[in-house]
Amino acid sequence: MALLEANDLEIRFGGVKALAGVSFRVEEGEVFGVIGPNGAGKTTLLNAISAVYKLNGGSIRFAGEDVTGLPPHRLSRLGIARTFQIVQPFKAMSVRENVAIGAMFGHARLRTRDAWLAAADAALERTGLAPKAAFMPPQLTLADRKRLEVARALAMGPRIILFDEVMAGLNHTEIERMIDLVKSLKQAGLTVVVIEHVMKAVLALCDRIMVLNFGAKLAEGVPDDVVSDPKVVEAYLGQRFAKAHAAAGGAR
Amino acid sequence: MSAPASPSGARRRALLFWAFFAIGTVVLALAPLALNNYWLRVLTTVFMYATVTQGLNVIVGLTGYHAFGNAVFFGFGAYASGVAMTLGAPFPVALVAAVAFSALVAGIVGWPILRLRGHYFAIATVALNLAAIQLVIQVGGVTGGAEGLPLPLSDLPPGPLYRAIYLVMLAGMVVSTLLVAFILTRPFGYALRAIRDGERAAGVMGIDTTATKVAAWAISAGITGFAGGVWAYWITFIEPASAFDPAIGVKAYMMLILGGMGTVIGPVLGAFVLEFLSTLVWGGFLQAHQIVFGVLIVVICLVAPNGMLVAGRSLIQRWRSRHGAA
Ligand SMILES: Nc1ncnc2c1ncn2[C@@H]1O[C@H](COP(=O)(O)OP(=O)(O)OP(=O)(O)O)[C@@H](O)[C@H]1O
Numbered sequence: 154m155a156l157l158e159a160n161d162l163e164i165r166f167g168g169v170k171a172l173a174g175v176s177f178r179v180e181e182g183e184v185f186g187v188i189g190p191n192g193a194g195k196t197t198l199l200n201a202i203s204a205v206y207k208l209n210g211g212s213i214r215f216a217g218e219d220v221t222g223l224p225p226h227r228l229s230r231l232g233i234a235r236t237f238q239i240v241q242p243f244k245a246m247s248v249r250e251n252v253a254i255g256a257m258f259g260h261a262r263l264r265t266r267d268a269w270l271a272a273a274d275a276a277l278e279r280t281g282l283a284p285k286a287a288f289m290p291p292q293l294t295l296a297d298r299k300r301l302e303v304a305r306a307l308a309m310g311p312r313i314i315l316f317d318e319v320m321a322g323l324n325h326t327e328i329e330r331m332i333d334l335v336k337s338l339k340q341a342g343l344t345v346v347v348i349e350h351v352m353k354a355v356l357a358l359c360d361r362i363m364v365l366n367f368g369a370k371l372a373e374g375v376p377d378d379v380v381s382d383p384k385v386v387e388a389y390l391g392q393r394f395a396k397a398h399a400a401a402g403g404a405r
Numbered sequence: 406m407s408a409p410a411s412p413s414g415a416r417r418r419a420l421l422f423w424a425f426f427a428i429g430t431v432v433l434a435l436a437p438l439a440l441n442n443y444w445l446r447v448l449t450t451v452f453m454y455a456t457v458t459q460g461l462n463v464i465v466g467l468t469g470y471h472a473f474g475n476a477v478f479f480g481f482g483a484y485a486s487g488v489a490m491t492l493g494a495p496f497p498v499a500l501v502a503a504v505a506f507s508a509l510v511a512g513i514v515g516w517p518i519l520r521l522r523g524h525y526f527a528i529a530t531v532a533l534n535l536a537a538i539q540l541v542i543q544v545g546g547v548t549g550g551a552e553g554l555p556l557p558l559s560d561l562p563p564g565p566l567y568r569a570i571y572l573v574m575l576a577g578m579v580v581s582t583l584l585v586a587f588i589l590t591r592p593f594g595y596a597l598r599a600i601r602d603g604e605r606a607a608g609v610m611g612i613d614t615t616a617t618k619v620a621a622w623a624i625s626a627g628i629t630g631f632a633g634g635v636w637a638y639w640i641t642f643i644e645p646a647s648a649f650d651p652a653i654g655v656k657a658y659m660m661l662i663l664g665g666m667g668t669v670i671g672p673v674l675g676a677f678v679l680e681f682l683s684t685l686v687w688g689g690f691l692q693a694h695q696i697v698f699g700v701l702i703v704v705i706c707l708v709a710p711n712g713m714l715v716a717g718r719s720l721i722q723r724w725r726s727r728h729g730a731a
């Protein structure tokens with residue numbers, strides 16, 4: 154059974170359709186990639202799923218239930234967590250408090266202060282932020298702010314976690330660490346959706362990929378098929394990527 | 406960058422703070438034994454504004470929602486208590502009515518308008534203040550309408566009565582301050598601060614933002630209504646223009662900015678400093694006090710935009726680093 158199922162999602166801004174009827178399914182336990190050019194509607198898709206934007210059309214099912222129209226906080230307690238492409242830390246709270254908020258309000262079961270802090274500390278440990286638990290967000294580097302986004306989502310104890318470009322702006326080593334983190338989440342049984350421009354990460358992580366272009370689905374499938382699809386090469390990846398990828402004999 | 410404060414240091418500072426707070430409360434509670442009527446009135450006014458400012462702090466300082474017209478609940482509290490007493494309720498019951506009615510109005514009105522983000526809410530609260538004046542005038546009858554509403558006179562002689570009102574206002578200031586401190590330690594307080602710093606993130610992290618904002622505004626309104634309720638009994642005659650005077654809200658805003666938004670003690674400090682200043686200015690510049698006051702506002706915003714606590718701290722830090730004694 155698909156854990157997350159989106160049918161015909163539509164989001165309009167004025168006359169512009171940022172999402173023009175997008176459907177897809179994410180199976181339990183898989184890493185599902187969403188790629189596409191700037192302005193394709195990837196972030197809008199995340200906002201639609203997490204109810205940050207109201208749908209103009211379409212429906213969403215999560216774990217077999219219709220969740221269309223539920224407010225964000227209800228979705229989060231059902232087990233949907235996300236990060237923000239433009240990081241949004243609570244800047245007047247310490248890193249640890251930021252993460253504890255996720256456990257306090259987004260976790261379906263934790264009830265005590267000790268349990269919230271334990272969940273926060275576990276998420277900090279996992280993301281490598283533990284040494285900076287007492288820092289204030291403005292003191293963090295970009296890479297650490299991205300980690301903070303991830304830690305906050307993890308502390309919610311989600312069933313699915315939606316990452317919006319958590320690798321953007323990170324250097325080589327930092328990207329490797331983030332890839333390892335996502336792999337460990339998958340190993341722990343989490344379902345993951347990654348929106349990402351860093352193709353190396355997409356290829357290393359994703360079981361399946363969906364390509365968005367102008368608010369519509371351009372292609373979907375296993376990574377090797379998708380990246381060699383001429384439509385995708387033309388709209389997004391470019392010839393150079395296709396040649397390099399073919400020369401390398403695929404990513405795996 | 407400053408190193409994160411050690412937990413034990415923070416605990417010591419908190420203990421020191423509450424010790425001062427307790428001593429200050431006791432001293433102020435005993436002060437009427439020594440004060441003359443003039444200073445009794447000045448301090449009662451300070452407590453009243455500190456309470457109104459603490460109410461404002463809950464929605465503006467903690468939650469980040471600017472409520473320019475928040476003093477509307479001062480008026481609602483005054484009228485709720487005035488009407489209750491006219492109908493024969495004793496003063497304590499009238500105060501409960503003032504708090505409950507104000508909170509109720511915020512709860513009902515807040516549900517639609519707190520869905521609006523940012524400026525719309527601020528404007529809507531101003532509109533509410535203007536509408537309230539018209540409402541009281543139109544309803545007439547038991548509210549006294551445009552004529553105003555005289556409250557039943559107390560059985561107490563003036564001396565004990567004013568001392569009693571002083572103590573009730575003091576209680577309002579102390580209890581509302583304790584309430585804010587308590588809220589800040591609870592998940593509810595974390596939810597408010599999360600909404601203030603990033604409402605969208607707060608929502609997707611599981612905070613029911615609308616319900617939380619409405620609850621915050623109802624608490625804010627209840628605190629403000631309490632001050633209005635006591636005030637009505639104090640001055641014994643209320644009319645729409647004085648109970649819903651927008652100047653009350655403006656002054657509370659200045660006190661909040663001066664004292665420091667979102668802090669526990671800021672509203673109290675702001676009320677003391679500004680009300681004393683304004684009393685001095687009032688005496689010294691009877692003609693020009695509006696102008697002097699206006700200039701004062703501008704100076705505060707320029708010199709201490711984050712409140713005098715922050716301004717003072719950074720001044721001390723600068724002084725220390727210049728003198729090499731870090
Ligand atoms: N709040 C909004 N109001 C108006 N238009 C919006 C809004 N959010 C997104 N859009 C528009 O919708 C389209 C899709 O934007 P979106 O942010 O989803 O793209 P994206 O695929 O995430 O791009 P990127 O890779 O640059 O992050 C763009 O044309 C964008 O300008």
Ligand SMILES: [Mg+2]
Pocket residue numbers: 195196197238
């Ligand atoms: Mg985006």
